Amino acid sequence: MAVESPKMNVDIGSLRLSNPVMTASGTFGYGEEFSSLVNLHRLGAIIVKGISLLPRQGNPPQRIAETACGLLNAIGLANVGLERFFSEKLPFFDAIETPLIVNILGDTVEEYQELAARLNDEERIAAIEVNISCPNVKQGGVAFGTDPEMAHKVTHAVCQHFNRPVIVKLSPNVTDISLIARAVEDGGADAVSLINTILAMAIDIESCRPKLANVFGGLSGPAIKPVALRMVWQTAESVSIPVIGIGGISSPEDAIEFLLAGAKAVQVGTANFINPRAAEEIIQGIESYMVKKGFASIEEMIGRARKS
Amino acid sequence: MQAFKELAEIVRKEKVAEDLYRLTVKAPDIAEFSRPGQFVMVRTVEGMDPLLRRPFSVHQVSGGDMLQIFFKVIGKGTKALAGMEPGQQVDILGPFGQSFTMAEDSLHILVGGGIGTAPLLFLAKHLLKKNEVYSLRVLLGARTGNEIARVAEDFTNLGLTVDIITEDGSLGRQGLVTDLMTELQQDKQIMVYGCGPYPMLRAVAGICRENSWACQVSLETMMACGLAACLGCAVMRADMQGYVYVCKDGPVLDMNEVAWL
Known part of the structure; x- marks a missing residue:
């Protein structure tokens, strides 16, 4: 039997979302950039560009390259830093009711901790998402997200200083992502989001040089979706906290696959570059699908593909 | 900055020379707000390869609702665009970026x-x-x-x-x-x-x-979005202390803003 208006809302810990579709960090600026093209109020949540304690210039160009159905980037986490985020970017959200999630990154556990503490004072910020794909400069530059112990430690430090939901964004550049997921769950994370970009490269055969000045970059876009879906499936099996699916989601069908695999919500990333209204259209498409299939709520869909 | 997304009908395609084309599209909102030097982001295919939009300077606007781009076929995107015919629609975003400043008494x-x-x-x-x-x-x-x-x-x-x-x-x-x-x-x-x-x-x-x-x-660089979100279009600033972004700070820049590496 058809359902007239299915329930689109989901909860990520204590964070209540009107629908399960968010914009992924690094693909939606600080929200304002998209305001003339997108109805920001329709989005489940907005996750802004990753913030560090101090501003970062980012990598030298060439920073991006296009690959088959994909985008390679080595932006180098360029961002305005916490102070300018507060003074220049945050006020825009006074007029926006959509939950604001701030993505954070750092070189040391202490940096993450300080970011969490400072952001905790800003009531407007509904949750934080912790990017643990950065190198820990005090541990020989090994990425926090590739070592269960470091991932646990940084998660724990952030959770101690932030009293609202903490989402930890996982790196796919590991042997067993569910191991890292369990470590951050133990560390107190309220949810995990995955996947971040996949380490990759491209070479320019005219100049005979790597296309990116940084040589390696992160691959995103439709090309990585099947990998992301597999990792979401594995992670959903291993943890009891909500899993947020990310990776090449460009259409309602893509988003639905992630929900059926066990994700409680999704993030739209690279697709924002190609179609700034992708997230809005995905929300509408999920709703139409639910009506057609007779799902009364998002909850009914989550992990459906896992049930025999 | 006011930007628009329009499904623009191609009204004219002109092959100017080998691999050189001019496309005229009907895009009333973008045409009305475009200033010289600004650019648009054009989706060259409906599918996912090539994935990204391509940036093009506004070549001309006419009749209040027509916009023209002028391009050379250099890769997959421009090749696809050159293959389009009048009557077909293209998905266009814009106008973006800083326009030329008109000097006085010069x-x-x-x-x-x-x-x-x-x-x-x-x-x-x-x-x-x-x-x-x-x-x-x-x-x-x-x-x-x-x-x-x-x-x-x-x-x-x-x-x-x-x-x-x-x-x-x-x-x-x-x-x-x-x-x-x-x-x-x-x-x-x-x-x-x-x-x-x-x-x-x-x-x-x-x-x-x-x-x-x-x-x-x-300036022209690769860019993924045109919206200052991807930060892919960085060019070293003249003071070497950071980058300008071609999509937002440019594409038109004073020569003194750029390091010219």
């Missing part, structure tokens, strides 16, 4: 290289609203004549003086567009508006500095 020198002449026709038309024909000079350079012959005609039709130089000597004199710059009379305050490949713009900026002429350049 001799306006428009310097274009190859396909880089694209935004200069639109600029010339705007300049002519407030300036006499004799206060504009157009210097066009290209590898070979057919890359610029058609656009040169458009400038001439506006009543402008156009000097042409080509690397192979097939049209106008033989040489580089910067050769034409060194012959400019300096009896008036000069504003140079440059658009073309990066090495040409660097040379143009060099000559402008030597002569203390003001100069604005329109």
